[in-house]
Amino acid sequence: MADLNAYITETQIEGDDDGPLAGKTVAVKDNISTKGVETTCGSKMLEGYVPPYDATVVERLKDAGATINGKANMDEFGMGTTTETSYFGATLNPVDTDRVPGGSSGGSAAAVAAGEADLALGSDTGGSIRAPAAFCGVVGIKPTYGLVSRYGLVAYANSLEQIGPIAPTVEEAAGLLDVLAGPDERDATTVEEGADSNYAAAADGDVAGMTIGIPVELVGGVDESQRLSSANQKSSISGDADEGVVETFWDAIAELEAQGAETVEVSMPSVEKAVAAYYVIAMSEASSNLARFDGTRYGLNVTDVDGAEELADEGNWNEAFAKTREEGFGPEVKRRILLGTFALSAGYHDRYYGKAQDARAWIKQDFDESLSEADVLASPTMPVPPFELGEGLEDPRTMYLADANTVPVNLANLPAISVPAGESDGLPVGMQIIGPKYGEEAIVRAASALE
Amino acid sequence: MSEDEPAVSAEEVRNVADLARVDLTDEEVEQFTAQFTEVLADFAALDEVPEVESEPELVNVMREDESEESLSQEDALRNATETEDGYFKGPRVS
Numbered sequence: 001m002a003d004l005n006a007y008i009t010e011t012q013i014e015g016d017d018d019g020p021l022a023g024k025t026v027a028v029k030d031n032i033s034t035k036g037v038e039t040t041c042g043s044k045m046l047e048g049y050v051p052p053y054d055a056t057v058v059e060r061l062k063d064a065g066a067t068i069n070g071k072a073n074m075d076e077f078g079m080g081t082t083t084e085t086s087y088f089g090a091t092l093n094p095v096d097t098d099r100v101p102g103g104s105s106g107g108s109a110a111a112v113a114a115g116e117a118d119l120a121l122g123s124d125t126g127g128s129i130r131a132p133a134a135f136c137g138v139v140g141i142k143p144t145y146g147l148v149s150r151y152g153l154v155a156y157a158n159s160l161e162q163i164g165p166i167a168p169t170v171e172e173a174a175g176l177l178d179v180l181a182g183p184d185e186r187d188a189t190t191v192e193e194g195a196d197s198n199y200a201a202a203a204d205g206d207v208a209g210m211t212i213g214i215p216v217e218l219v220g221g222v223d224e225s226q227r228l229s230s231a232n233q234k235s236s237i238s239g240d241a242d243e244g245v246v247e248t249f250w251d252a253i254a255e256l257e258a259q260g261a262e263t264v265e266v267s268m269p270s271v272e273k274a275v276a277a278y279y280v281i282a283m284s285e286a287s288s289n290l291a292r293f294d295g296t297r298y299g300l301n302v303t304d305v306d307g308a309e310e311l312a313d314e315g316n317w318n319e320a321f322a323k324t325r326e327e328g329f330g331p332e333v334k335r336r337i338l339l340g341t342f343a344l345s346a347g348y349h350d351r352y353y354g355k356a357q358d359a360r361a362w363i364k365q366d367f368d369e370s371l372s373e374a375d376v377l378a379s380p381t382m383p384v385p386p387f388e389l390g391e392g393l394e395d396p397r398t399m400y401l402a403d404a405n406t407v408p409v410n411l412a413n414l415p416a417i418s419v420p421a422g423e424s425d426g427l428p429v430g431m432q433i434i435g436p437k438y439g440e441e442a443i444v445r446a447a448s449a450l451e
Numbered sequence: 452m453s454e455d456e457p458a459v460s461a462e463e464v465r466n467v468a469d470l471a472r473v474d475l476t477d478e479e480v481e482q483f484t485a486q487f488t489e490v491l492a493d494f495a496a497l498d499e500v501p502e503v504e505s506e507p508e509l510v511n512v513m514r515e516d517e518s519e520e521s522l523s524q525e526d527a528l529r530n531a532t533e534t535e536d537g538y539f540k541g542p543r544v545s
Contacts, residue, residue, distance in 0.1 A: 052526035188512035276496045287471060294472070296541040301532035318472055320542035326474035334473055335483065338464070339490060341471040355497035361505035397489060413508065 004092045006111040007070035019065030027117035030071040033152035042074040042086035045299045045328030055152020056184045064179045073107030076330045078156045081399045085332045099386040102135030104128040109136040125161040127406025130418035134381035134430025139173040140166045145413035146191040149184035157285035160410040170448040174199035193438045202441035203448035208260030213374030215268045218405045241383035244424030249380045252421035268366040271408045277359035278407035280352045287340030295324040360411045367412045371436045379405050381418040381430035419447035459487040
């Protein structure tokens with residue numbers, strides 16, 4: 001098989017001799033700190049950066065006996081849906097090497113799908129575990145916010161992101177989550193739930209009597225461009241969810257019904273604002289988080305950049321930083337930092353950031369209502385099949401819209417799994433199953449019924 | 452984009468890049484100006500969001516402020532291109 005470029009750094013970090021993951025190789029997304037092993041976030045800015053400490057999840061992997069066999073490729077700082085924004089080149093989808101593996105945890109999903117690693121860690125800010133799991137035909141879980149420690153995860157948008165597992169089967173993904181989950185004094189947003197979890201045991205495929213809600217807004221029929229702005233007529237985006245994807249989704253739902261699950265339609269009008277709310281919040285948090293990359297304590301330094309040394313010596317502190325950041329960040333990262341800075345700036349804060357927080361609360365309410373009518377909710381993970389390489393790089397908005405089904409979950413802090421639902425034209429289609437807060441067992445159970 | 456949504460100007464893009472401490476090439480300014488106009492028009496969809504009462508889910512977590520083992524100074528400085536006498540060395544401030 002072609003070199004997929006799934007890894008930025010190949011390595012061999014040995015864990016303990018025994019434990020639940022003994023003998024297993026795990027690819028770790030390159031925004032998760034590994035002591036003594038380069039951690040780049042897919043960015044020129046952090047090329048050569050070697051963390052002096054392990055992320056909590058890396059410690060837990062080692063304690064569980066896993067061998068970390070590499071740092072997985074990713075969209076730069078997690079900002080992308082295709083893994084094409086990586087400074088270290090795109091990762092190819094092992095199912096079809098002319099297509100992207102999804103993102104931003106594309107290297108993690110590709111490594112698992114190709115058998116280059118038994119398991120992988122990704123991080124999910126707006127779908128970055130679920131999208132590549134769907135595109136590569138593997139399983140990915142975005143845990144409830146607070147279930148897994150973010151200590152040692154290089155921050156993109158703190159209020160939205162969680163580290164989670166990617167694996168070939170639901171049971172293995174759930175078993176890896178059992179290793180990761182649980183409180184950590186070094187991340188004050190972690191919770192007690194998950195401390196003694198046994199999510200793997202929930203992969204029993206028993207969906208008899210389970211109620212599955214299907215949000216009509218997330219399953220085709222809705223013109224995607226309407227979700228953002230009904231007035232935006234310039235949109236070149238065709239809109240509707242892909243027919244083959246929707247068909248495959250309904251076939252999988254029928255399969256669950258055949259096993260005794262009940263389905264019910266639910267309506268969540270708020271999710272039509274989710275993409276806009278997500279991008280405003282994520283970009284705003286990114287503009288603040290990425291302010292730390294100025295080259296002084298780590299990362300690309302002004303003295304490495306032509307002409308910047310002079311600036312540094314002449315006493316132009318801000319200019320020297322701005323030059324470093326021009327060189328170190330790629331276009332998508334610059335776009336998000338600038339849009340976030342704009343959304344938070346005087347005169348615009350209330351209109352963008354303030355309204356996005358209202359939308360977030362509204363979306364949470366809609367999920368609460370829907371999950372009072374159903375045990376879990378289901379939708380296609382991605383509205384479209386895997387993009388061809390290069391297809392979306394020109395128009396960032398195309399990529400933003402592809403996240404329509406995944407971002408509502410992060411805004412609501414809920415858990416969700418992407419599980420293979422079948423194929424459309426030979427390409428994998430993922431089903432997303434969303435649970436209530438700390439409802440990991442329910443989504444694992446429902447997803448395992450599709451295997 | 453909607454008619455009441457003014458286009459983003461190149462000057463605004465330069466201003467926000469200045470605030471964010473990110474230099475841009477002229478080509479980037481031109482590209483971002485067009486893209487930001489479209490993206491901000493998309494964000495205008497938020498105008499129609501109702502006000503919603505919500506309680507923050509997070510709580511403050513307190514602990515005693517006690518000194519404990521941490522990174523050594525050597526480890527903390529290891530990734531810096533320039534250091535001096537155990538400190539990070541940044542660009543000069545005029």
